[in-house]
Amino acid sequence: MKVLVTVKEVAEVEDDFEIADLDVDPRYLEYDLNEWDEYAVESAVQLAEAADEEVEVVSVTIGPERSEETIRMALAKGVDRAVRVWDDDIEAAEFLDVASKVRLLEAVVAEEDPDIVLSGVQAHDTGFGATGVALADAIGFEWGAVVNALDIEGVLNDGVARVHRELEGGIEELTEIDLPAVLTIQTGINEPRYASLRGIRQAQSKEIAPKTLSDLGLDFSAVESELFLTDMYEPETESDATYFEGDAGEQAAALASALREKGVGAE
Amino acid sequence: MSDVLIVAEHRRGEIRDVSYELVTAGRELADATGGDLHLAVVSGDVDEFATRLNLDGVDAIHTVDYGEEFNHDVYAQATCALVDDIDPQFVLMPNSVNGLDYAPAVANRLDLPLVSDAVGMTFDGGLTVTREMYGSKVETTIEVDAERATVTIRGGEWKATDADGDADIAAFDFAPDESAINSTVTGFEEVAGGDVDIADADVLVSVGRGIEDEENIELVEELADALGATLSSSRPIVDNGWLPKNRQVGQSGKVVTPKVYIAVGISGAVQHVAGMKGSETIVAINTDPNAPIFDIADYGVVGDLFEVVPELIDEFQ
Numbered sequence: 001m002k003v004l005v006t007v008k009e010v011a012e013v014e015d016d017f018e019i020a021d022l023d024v025d026p027r028y029l030e031y032d033l034n035e036w037d038e039y040a041v042e043s044a045v046q047l048a049e050a051a052d053e054e055v056e057v058v059s060v061t062i063g064p065e066r067s068e069e070t071i072r073m074a075l076a077k078g079v080d081r082a083v084r085v086w087d088d089d090i091e092a093a094e095f096l097d098v099a100s101k102v103r104l105l106e107a108v109v110a111e112e113d114p115d116i117v118l119s120g121v122q123a124h125d126t127g128f129g130a131t132g133v134a135l136a137d138a139i140g141f142e143w144g145a146v147v148n149a150l151d152i153e154g155v156l157n158d159g160v161a162r163v164h165r166e167l168e169g170g171i172e173e174l175t176e177i178d179l180p181a182v183l184t185i186q187t188g189i190n191e192p193r194y195a196s197l198r199g200i201r202q203a204q205s206k207e208i209a210p211k212t213l214s215d216l217g218l219d220f221s222a223v224e225s226e227l228f229l230t231d232m233y234e235p236e237t238e239s240d241a242t243y244f245e246g247d248a249g250e251q252a253a254a255l256a257s258a259l260r261e262k263g264v265g266a267e
Numbered sequence: 268m269s270d271v272l273i274v275a276e277h278r279r280g281e282i283r284d285v286s287y288e289l290v291t292a293g294r295e296l297a298d299a300t301g302g303d304l305h306l307a308v309v310s311g312d313v314d315e316f317a318t319r320l321n322l323d324g325v326d327a328i329h330t331v332d333y334g335e336e337f338n339h340d341v342y343a344q345a346t347c348a349l350v351d352d353i354d355p356q357f358v359l360m361p362n363s364v365n366g367l368d369y370a371p372a373v374a375n376r377l378d379l380p381l382v383s384d385a386v387g388m389t390f391d392g393g394l395t396v397t398r399e400m401y402g403s404k405v406e407t408t409i410e411v412d413a414e415r416a417t418v419t420i421r422g423g424e425w426k427a428t429d430a431d432g433d434a435d436i437a438a439f440d441f442a443p444d445e446s447a448i449n450s451t452v453t454g455f456e457e458v459a460g461g462d463v464d465i466a467d468a469d470v471l472v473s474v475g476r477g478i479e480d481e482e483n484i485e486l487v488e489e490l491a492d493a494l495g496a497t498l499s500s501s502r503p504i505v506d507n508g509w510l511p512k513n514r515q516v517g518q519s520g521k522v523v524t525p526k527v528y529i530a531v532g533i534s535g536a537v538q539h540v541a542g543m544k545g546s547e548t549i550v551a552i553n554t555d556p557n558a559p560i561f562d563i564a565d566y567g568v569v570g571d572l573f574e575v576v577p578e579l580i581d582e583f584q
């Protein structure tokens with residue numbers, strides 16, 4: 001059995017930042033493994049650990065060389081090997097929309113032939129929340145979005161993913177999904193492990209296979225998007241907040257009197 | 268070809284708010300394209316839903332009487348069949364948990380671009396969508412260089428339409444490919460009630476990831492005690508197991524409307540704000556002056572919670 005887990009390196013913006021052209025100036029960006037994918041990786045590794053048979057966990061990332069640092073984190077937590085898709089054409093692409101990413105991931109699925117694909121609900125930076133389900137439809141898999149509980153035994157023994165889908169307002173939907181399937185994993189589904197020292201050491205020697213468009217039998221048309229990002233700006237603040245200035249003590253004193261006026265802390 | 272199709276959302280017999288907002292967004296777009304607004308209602312008591320969704324600005328309602336609750340395979344198939352029939356220029360769906368469970372499949376199957384989580388849309392010969400990035404810290408405009416597209420809209424961004432309308436209501440002749448329905452909804456579960464109901468509290472001290480460590484939770488507990496408040500939190504605190512699920516405020520937790528809501532180290536992600544924006548007075552304590560929580564705050568403290576909170580506790584002791 002094989003599990004493919006999609007792993008994105010996401011950019012996080014520092015508190016103070018500037019926008020240069022159409023993105024946040026990279027000087028103000030830090031990179032990290034997408035929070036949702038961290039949970040997807042943990043689910044994938046738990047599946048492998050629970051199985052009697054050999055289960056291989058492979059990760060796939062569309063990202064530049066820099067993202068290998070993020071990929072190593074996934075490898076250190078138990079992913080067996082990684083695929084990283086990138087080349088100059090992808091680098092030059094104006095906007096990697098969901099459809100473009102799906103064309104690349106679809107080609108990787110064709111090579112890897114997984115039984116189940118785990119992705120995150122959303123990428124924290126771009127927040128499309130759509131890649132997993134679109135991929136499922138493209139590769140003819142069944143799917144489930146926003147999964148916050150997964151019965152691992154069912155996956156291993158019955159060919160069915162019995163899941164909870166986390167709906168709005170504290171309601172969960174219980175769903176049975178036939179495999180093969182793509183599940184988009186929600187935070188809180190498990191407790192992602194910390195990488196052990198041994199894991200970190202082992203990760204150094206695990207394979208990260210680079211793949212170009214042509215390796216995947218694709219050309220630049222695969223990353224031609226119909227969507228163009230034409231502007232990025234800091235939203236005009238709608239805030240009419242009263243800010244308390246001064247040091248922490250002064251701020252706290254001013255806030256305390258505002259709170260007392262609202263009746264807070266009255267005996 | 269200039270028409271707009273919107274797909275309504277319902278759950279366990281209730282039409283969801285975003286459906287009424289879709290009518291507004293869809294009508295605005297159809298006015299700009301010069302087309303008709305079509306509304307689809309799929310599964311459940313479709314006749315009852317159609318009557319209630321017969322709202323101002325809707326030209327035609329198509330009912331798909333198949334199944335009870337949401338099933339993504341049925342929704343994807345029905346939406347694609349309707350698109351074949353109506354030939355709309357734009358398909359608008361909700362950016363809800365269920366919307367995200369079928370809209371990307373619809374886009375893929377129809378080979379149309381998808382712009383998700385729209386907070387604004389304009390049409391001037393071509394469609395331009397406004398959406399946020401980087402946890403709501405920036406806004407972007409996305410130009411759609413295609414004749415047709417699919418869009419999911421964020422809840423709460425468009426006003427709801429409630430005025431009655433006079434749409435044509437017709438049953439849509441739809442027989443799904445049942446061999447392609449490979450998922451089954453077997454039930455629903457309500458998540459843990461537990462010891463406290465944060466929705467009952469007059470004052471909430473709500474803690475977020477800025478607290479960094481489980482052992483620091485004590486500090487905000489102390490603040491809550493000093494203020495006579497109840498402790499609630501954002502999602503990561505619950506995901507980490509530092510507080511029980513019944514303390515979570517937000518889209519997938521509780522919706523709260525206390526007199527005073529004090530957000531400590533919470534950024535103000537849209538799914539969090541969905542659960543607390545109705546609070547009478549909102550206070551935010553955050554080191555990041557650009558944190559989106561300040562956009563909805565009445566009182567702001569730009570500062571380190573580990574310095575401000577102890578001082579605040581002192582003020583009330």
Ligand SMILES: Cc1cc2nc3c(=O)[nH]c(=O)nc-3n(C[C@H](O)[C@H](O)[C@H](O)COP(=O)(O)OP(=O)(O)OC[C@H]3O[C@@H](n4cnc5c(N)ncnc54)[C@H](O)[C@@H]3O)c2cc1C
Nearest residue numbers: 475476477501502517518519520532534538539554555572
């Ligand atoms: C389908 C779905 C449903 C979701 N449902 C919910 C939900 O119900 N509720 C919910 O809350 N989230 C929900 N989320 C998650 C949401 O998107 C955010 O990830 C989450 O709200 C972030 O929580 P946070 O603000 O505590 O953490 P972060 O976004 O990490 O923010 C931490 C904040 O603390 C500040 N900070 C750091 N250090 C300090 C310090 N020393 N002093 C003061 N401030 C400091 C930082 O500046 C930052 O603004 C959902 C997401 C999805 C996709």
Ligand SMILES: Nc1ncnc2c1ncn2[C@@H]1O[C@H](COP(=O)(O)O)[C@@H](O)[C@H]1O
Nearest residue numbers: 006007062119120122123128129130131
């Ligand atoms: N560049 C990428 N490389 C690998 N996986 C990705 C990439 N972008 C998105 N994904 C996967 O798709 C999920 C949803 O992303 P999105 O639809 O972009 O919000 C993420 O949590 C990842 O698992």
